[in-house]
Amino acid sequence: MTRRYWNINLKEMIEAGVHFGHGIKKWNPKMAPYISAKRKGTHITNLARTAPSQGKSFLIVGTKKRAADLVASAAIRSRCHYVNKKWFSDAAILKRKLSTLQRYLGGIKYMTRLPDIVIVLDQQKEYIALRECAILGIPTISLVDTNCDPDLANISIPANDDTMTSIRLILNKLVFAISEGRSLYIRNR
Template sequence: MISIDEMAQVGMHFGHQARKWNPRMAPYIYTEKNGIHIIDLIKTYYFLKQVCKFLTESAFQGKTFLFVGTKKQASRLIAKTALQANSFYVNQRWLGGMLTNWKTIKTSILKLNELETREKNGELKTLPKKEAAACKKEKDRLQKYLGGLKNMTKIPDIVIIVGQPEELNAVKECKKLGLTTITILDTDCDPNLADYFVPANDDSVASIQLLLNLFLESIQRGQNQYIEKQKKVDLQKRSVKKVKNS
């Protein structure tokens, strides 16, 4: 874990203008300064510790993660973190029914994979110019919105959200499906819409980066433990098989 001083250095305590707050965030606000709400970093530290522990435990159980964050400050970091965590992401626009209408989205993902394969094989070059251009345009569109889900074969177990006000459609779909959510909550967010959360600045790139790094480390720790567990299970199975065959 990091220290409260490190959290303050990246501006994790800076909330939104007081007039833009969500009253439900009151328990996590320390004070107001120059019209800006200041988040209580002691509480941030407490909830961050809980979230990191949950992420490690979940990864150890083999759970899958989807990172969601489409606003400019978070978009690039979301993709980078998800890829490093061997997870999935949405960082452009949340398409309606992305989870609740998974069957249709899965068909679009299959289409994307098919178009990419055809492009790699040079098949698109053999098509008439107009048809090839249409295929390329469709592939680029699907890649933009579904590129982070290409290897996702089923609905994820846990959804990590950055920028709750911008991702309300994702939040609602998670609620509808009963999926566990982890959310970075700024002072304009609603803690009642999150299962696990960290009260923190979700606009500062440095703040988002630091939090996502901690999430990543927690997930990777659990994933490594899961791999070791699987190795032991496989070793035990081979040992039993060897005894039976001898």
């Protein structure tokens, strides 16, 4: 078996702008350990601290208009379920509404059970999804900017959640890891 590394290197992260946070006035004090500096009214994330297969199913949630296409293509590449238009409250529970909500929830039309892990791209915008996952006991991976609470997700990835290059980089790395895990699961089955 060849070993592949999907680690994100520091240069890639800086080029993608992952280290840019929100303005100094909009920060969450729980993000203090992940912030290294303040420049021109913006927090800078400490990237050195952020570089942190068992057939599980994943759900990727990202409803920002600019990131919707990235979410759909990443989910399709990694064969994951996705929500990229609008998160409806209780959407993970009430599957019978899918026929009328096909436009918004097309990415979960083949989901037959609750996902094992949910990936959230914008913690502030997807708060309802995070809350539902906490209630249902579904582990979450979340991109957290300097204005977010890292305690809301099981695994927090401190990164800029506003620029598409940052989101694309993180999504590509997650998709690669999911695909590798899936192929390993299929080979060992």
